[in-house]
Amino acid sequence: MTAHGKSWVLHGGVLALLFALFFVLPTYHSGQLSRIMVLAIYAMGFNILFGYTGLLSLGHAMFFAAGMYGFGLTVNLAGFPMPVAFLFAILVAAALALVAGGLALRTAGVSFMIVTLMFAQAAYLVVLYFGEYTRGDEGFVVAREGRMIAGIDLSTDAGRYFCAWVLFGVCFLALAKLIKLPFGKRLIAIRENEERARMLGYDTSRYKLMAFVTSGAVSGMAGATYGLLFGYVGASFAAVPYSIFPLLWVLLGGAGTTIGPLIGVFFMFYLIDISSGYTNAYMLIAGLVLVLLTLFAPQGLAGSLRQKVMPWLP
Amino acid sequence: MEFGPHLMLAALEGAVISAILVLTAMGLSIVFGVMRVVNVAHGEFFMLGAVLTWFVATTIGGHPALGFVAALLIAPVLVGCLAAFADRLILKRINYDPDRTIVATIGMLYIIQQTTLMTFGPEARPVPPPFNTRLSLPWFEWGEEGFALFWPWGLSITTYKLFVIAAAATVLVGLWVLLTKTKIGLIMRATQQDSETAQAFGVPVGRVYSWVFGLGAGLAALGAVLVVPIQQAHYLMGGDPLLLAFIVVIIGGLGSLPGTVIAALLIGMSDGIISVFFSPTLAKIIATLLVAMVLVFRPQGLLGKKPS
Incomplete structure (x- = not known):
């Protein structure tokens, strides 16, 4: 089989497996899995920028939160119908990414990381500052009318799971397609050697900005989906840990692989889920994993697989 | 209180904030200057200094001054040793690669913070100051009888x-002497300018890096020992100093030590003054965005030189 064929079999297989798991797993775990799929969308959005373009942003929580608040606030305060609010949320995140990216991409390396971190910090403080509407750390619950589509209640276990599955599947396949397109190849070229890509005549700053906006929009969509499916919007999703998590997931799963984000979220989620049963200092696990990964497996799980047994892995 | 005395009070509070900030930021700046390492775990070394002060002070007991002096000697050294050990164990092995160093120090941040949570607990714990006499300050007035001094209530x-x-001023002078007048400073500056050439001339660059990383963390811890009698020790207290120290180092120009001192004074004073007169959240938003803009449009910092 060609590498191309194998890749589609893998993607199709993963989606079929996730579809089937709902009917096998007990409710608790299928609930967890729908959360994992939503967060995997976020990780995939982060991966476009970090894994494929080679830009490490430490402020992606602002896009996740932009999507989340863009959805939750318009549903609750403006009474937008659900699909409109959802699209609006993605647009808000994309617009924020256009502004933040346009400014942050003027810098590179360490400065880029710090600038994105500071933008995200400012965004977090803005959420707290407008506590009258956002209800700050306490957060708010998304109105029930905003969580229905075509008569299907998305707050039930099945509705939630399959909505997450559909959105995850769309992003998963779109990302696999994207990196095969000339656009995706150019991003990889920028990651490998930006100078050379520019010398070959590609407008690298334009492509970096496009990658940044795409990444922000997908992250925003993940945020909106989270608000839609779990019905809660809070400031903790805009805080620093939610900028660090996607980095952790993508590094663990394998940066620059399509399957990596899902694997990373899955492992990290269950690692934290299990350890939080023993201690309230569960972020310790996250710290340890980060340090061990940078020391011993900078490629992540899927990256190591690609290196050793499956060179065709996209 | 009228505006004038109020402003003076704010400026004094600002001076205290600046004093702590200058030590913390100096540590970050030296580490970045010599090693080109952005240490995201810097705030946690600050927090460790504060927590250790509490441990030392409660273990020793007796007069507050006794515990305080002991903490002043023990905490920075202990934190410095821990940082040097972390440098050996982690940063050295990833060859100080910029991206991976940031990720590793983020990991260190959570390890230190959460270990403290598990051992020290989630409470904020006070440490009594060694001495604490309140001094009233005078304010002047041009009244009908001409110039007069008075003691406004609350000033x-x-x-x-x-x-x-x-x-803080004493430590700063000591640091300046260390960096410019001693052989240790010479070795550090040589490593900063060109680590390969320094290595060729027999400078043990690896060991210098560990010492510098330890020194940076020790300075943060020292700042924390000084601040604990004013603020309480808490496992999450590292976040704000980290952000402020970053801001200071960026404004002052990455790696420029005189720039760091001036920026620390500027930021500390304005933090003190702004938080007395304005909503702290709004002030923080504006400050954070301004600093990000400095980094975008003037990456060498306000006082740094353009890279040649």
Whole structure:
């Protein structure tokens, strides 16, 4: 089989497996899995920028939160119908990414990381500052009318799971397609050697900005989906840990692989889920994993697989 | 209180904030200057200094001054050793690669913070200051009888806060002497300018890096020992100093030490003054965005030189 064929079999297989798991797993775990799929969308959005373009942003929580608040606030305060609010949320995140990216991409390396971190910090403080509407750390619950589509209640276990599955599947396949397109190849070229890509005549700053906006929009969509499916919007999703998590997931799963984000979220989620049963200092696990990964497996799980047994892995 | 005395009070509070900030930021700046390492775990070394002070002070007991002096000697050294050990164990092995160093120090941040949560607990714990006499300060007035001094109610500062300012200034002078007048400083500056050439001339660059990383963390811890009698020790207290120290180092120009001192004074004073007169959240939003803009449009910092 060609590498191309194998890749589609893998993607199709993963989606079929996730579809089937709902009917096998007990409710608790299928609930967890729908959360994992939503967060995997976020990780995939982060991966476009970090894994494929080679830009490490430490402020992606602002896009996740932009999507989340863009959805939750318009549903609750403006009474937008659900699909409109959802699209609006993605647009808000994309617009924020256009502004933040346009400014942050003027810098590179360490400065880029710090600038994105500071933008995200400012965004977090803005959420707290407008506590009258956002209800700050306490957060708010998304109105029930905003969580229905075509008569299907998305707050039930099945509705939630399959909505997450559909959105995850769309992003998963779109990302696999994207990196095969000339656009995706150019991003990889920028990651490998930006100078050379520019010398070959590609407008690298334009492509970096496009990658940044795409990444922000997908992250925003993940945020909106989270608000839609779990019905809660809070400031903790805009805080620093939610900028660090996607980095952790993508590094663990394998940066620059399509399957990596899902694997990373899955492992990290269950690692934290299990350890939080023993201690309230569960972020310790996250710290340890980060340090061990940078020391011993900078490629992540899927990256190591690609290196050793499956060179065709996209 | 009228505006004038109020402003003076704010400026004094600002001076105390600046004093702590200058030590913390100096640590970050030296580490970045010599090693080109952005240490995201810097705030946690600050927090460790504060927590260790509490441990030392409660273990020793007796007069507050006794525990305080002991903590002043023990905490920075202990934190410095821990940082040097972390440098050996982690940063050295990833060859100080910029991206991976940031990720590794983020990991260190959570390890230190959460280990403290598990051992020290989630409570904020106070440490009594070694001495704490309240001094009333005078204010002047041009009245009908000409120039007159009076003592407005509430305009005062404690001796301990004055001590903090003096101690920070002393440490700063000591640091300056160390960096410019001694052989250790010479070796550090040589490593900063060109680590490969320094290595060729027999400078043990690896060991210098560990010492510098330890020194940076020790300075943060020292700042924390000084601040604990004013603020309480808490496992999450590292976040704000980290952000402020970053801001200071960026404004002052990455790796420029005189720039760092001036920026620390500027930021500390304005933080003190702004938080007295304005909503702290709004002030923080504006400050954070301004600093990000400095980094975008003037990456060498306000006082740094353009890279040649």
